[in-house]
Amino acid sequence: xxxxxxxxxxxxxxxxxxxxxxxxxxxxxxxxxxxxxxxxxxxxxxxxxxxxxxxxxxxxxxxxxxxxx
Numbered sequence: 001x002x003x004x005x006x007x008x009x010x011x012x013x014x015x016x017x018x019x020x021x022x023x024x025x026x027x028x029x030x031x032x033x034x035x036x037x038x039x040x041x042x043x044x045x046x047x048x049x050x051x052x053x054x055x056x057x058x059x060x061x062x063x064x065x066x067x068x069x
Contacts, residue, residue, distance in 0.1 A: 008068050008069060009068050013064070013068060014065060014069075017061040017065050017068075020057065020061045021062065024057055024058050024061075027054055028055065031047045031051045031054075032051065034047055035047045035048065
């Protein structure tokens with residue numbers, strides 16, 4: 001994390017949001033690995049939908065981080 005002159009308005013929320021981004025990124029990576037190995041169309045759709053939900057969560061976290069900084 002980059003050092004800033006002024007502290008965050010909510011350092012705890014900032015830590016949680018950073019953790020969420022890292023965790024969701026890892027989860028998306030795993031979902032994509034599973035998608036490579038499955039051949040059932042419905043399973044692929046379920047995995048893709050979950051990955052997209054996690055990407056939405058990352059987008060929300062990024063927006064909240066911008067608000068806090």
